[in-house]
Amino acid sequence: MHVDPAIAAMLGRVAQREEDALHAYTPGAEPSFEDSARTQRSYPVLDGLSVAPPDSAYFLERGEDGSVRYTRDGSFTVRSGMLWAADERAVLGLTENGTLREISVDPVDLALNRARDARIEANGTLAYEREVIDPRNGARELQRVIAGRIALARFAAGTSLQREGSGLSAPSGVAPHLGTPDDGNFAPLATMQRESSGIDIDRSVDRLRVAYRELDAVQSLYHAKDSAAKTAMDLIK
Numbered sequence: 001m002h003v004d005p006a007i008a009a010m011l012g013r014v015a016q017r018e019e020d021a022l023h024a025y026t027p028g029a030e031p032s033f034e035d036s037a038r039t040q041r042s043y044p045v046l047d048g049l050s051v052a053p054p055d056s057a058y059f060l061e062r063g064e065d066g067s068v069r070y071t072r073d074g075s076f077t078v079r080s081g082m083l084w085a086a087d088e089r090a091v092l093g094l095t096e097n098g099t100l101r102e103i104s105v106d107p108v109d110l111a112l113n114r115a116r117d118a119r120i121e122a123n124g125t126l127a128y129e130r131e132v133i134d135p136r137n138g139a140r141e142l143q144r145v146i147a148g149r150i151a152l153a154r155f156a157a158g159t160s161l162q163r164e165g166s167g168l169s170a171p172s173g174v175a176p177h178l179g180t181p182d183d184g185n186f187a188p189l190a191t192m193q194r195e196s197s198g199i200d201i202d203r204s205v206d207r208l209r210v211a212y213r214e215l216d217a218v219q220s221l222y223h224a225k226d227s228a229a230k231t232a233m234d235l236i237k
Contacts, residue, residue, distance in 0.1 A: 010215045017208040019163055024201035027086070028053070028072025031199045032163065036207055038200040042193040048119035049076045049083075052195040054187035057152045058176075061089035061167060062102065068092065069167030070153055070176075075194060078118045081110040083126055083147070087167060093126075093148035094180050103148035106130075115145070122188035124150035124181035152179055152186045 016032040023029035031037045042052035051074040053059060058070035075086040083091040083103040093103040103126050109115040118128040126147040133140055153176035155161070161168040170176060182188040 020204040036204040052190040052193040060092040081105040094151035
């Protein structure tokens with residue numbers, strides 16, 4: 001079925017406005033339209049796995065198709081030994097040789113249930129405590145274990161990331177600068193912090209109403225145009 005380009009464009013804008021409204025309470029969410037934006041701030045939470053990223057930086061996560069997605073939502077959890085983002089995607093870390101990989105607890109510690117008190121540090125390190133027993137005297141002690149270090153990405157100024165579900169993807173052919181928190185190129189993470197959404201709920205809902213009204217007006221215009229054309233054809237017949 002043919003859809004007029006003007007109506008298709010309006011439908012696309014309405015869909016983007018709906019996405020803005022839906023993500024008005026998602027930590028770190030960025031609006032598709034500047035007129036729905038608000039200043040983002042971080043606030044403290046009692047969660048050692050929640051962090052706020054530096055300005056203009058994104059966390060990386062593995063998409064369902066294996067591709068890389070980007071997010072500023074640092075509400076992480078450790079489940080089944082892996083670090084997960086709020087949208088149920090695996091968080092990616094950066095190894096010493098520059099390779100991206102999922103961040104996970106040592107499988108032996110996971111199997112023996114001896115990993116505890118996982119936390120994310122300002123430099124992006126996911127650390128936990130391992131309980132071990134000294135074979136010489138039977139005393140229990142805790143060892144700090146590093147599971148990995150969270151990767152960060154930054155894009156050239158003016159780059160517009162494309163929203164795909166709850167994550168963001170980079171435009172085709174655009175590669176980010178990668179690094180880790182507090183590495184000299186990226187600032188440290190704000191630990192035990194959560195970033196607010198950058199979308200103003202009142203503005204986004206108001207703009208969505210306007211977009212619906214504009215869509216209705218365009219549809220009515222084209223309906224009237226089609227009706228007039230049909231009447232003209234009937235008169236010719």
